[in-house]
Amino acid sequence: MSYLINIFSENSDQAKLVTTIIAAIIAVAVVLLNQWFNSRRSRKEKLIDKIEEMYAGVIGLRELNRLIYIEFLKGYELARKGNYASGLLKDPDSKIADLSNEYSNKLHSTEMLAGLYFNTTLNCMKKIKESFAELHKQLAIKGGIGSKAKLDKELAKMEETFNELFKELEVIMNSTMH
Numbered sequence: 603m604s605y606l607i608n609i610f611s612e613n614s615d616q617a618k619l620v621t622t623i624i625a626a627i628i629a630v631a632v633v634l635l636n637q638w639f640n641s642r643r644s645r646k647e648k649l650i651d652k653i654e655e656m657y658a659g660v661i662g663l664r665e666l667n668r669l670i671y672i673e674f675l676k677g678y679e680l681a682r683k684g685n686y687a688s689g690l691l692k693d694p695d696s697k698i699a700d701l702s703n704e705y706s707n708k709l710h711s712t713e714m715l716a717g718l719y720f721n722t723t724l725n726c727m728k729k730i731k732e733s734f735a736e737l738h739k740q741l742a743i744k745g746g747i748g749s750k751a752k753l754d755k756e757l758a759k760m761e762e763t764f765n766e767l768f769k770e771l772e773v774i775m776n777s778t779m780h
Contacts (some may be wrong), residue, residue: 607684613759627755649719649778650775650778650779652715652718652719652720653719653720653771653774653775655715655724655777656712656715656716656719656720656771657768657771659708659711659712659715659765660767660768660771661706662708662712663708663709663730663764664764666701666705666708666732667705667737667757667760667764668703669697669701670698670701670705670737671757672751673697673698673701673738674698674753677698702738705734706734706776709727709731710731710736712727712775713731720768720770720771720774722773723767723770723771723774724775726763726766726767726770727767729759729760729763730760730763730764730767731746733756733759733760733763734760735766736752736756737753737756737757737760740753740756
């Protein structure tokens, strides 16, 4: 310690030491702030990418839901005429089985995104999954087709849930952007 006191005994040397220490502190502070801002920006960009991915997944689910319903209506008309002996999911001419599998896969991936990044949307995803299970049950009924009224009700419920989910994602996006 006495060595340092001897080296910096003159006022000009002490001023150089203080200046050097202040410059070092400022440099470290700038590096730390820069790192903090970069990580914050990176996290924000990643979250925006995941929100976009979630939006795309939900839009895909909604579109598949509508396509399944259109296929259901085609099958419903055939069933009313007595042309169906098995449920729509087993009919080789129906696209519902493929659409249903695609829907299920998209539902799982969207549900995973919700669980990892958007916990506030999990309730909506649960409702969509339950409605899809009911829809699937109606499509698998043997000896004809399920109730159109029940399916219409499930479709309306799913549309409400999709709208609720879009609103929640919009709130998340707005909070992320600011």
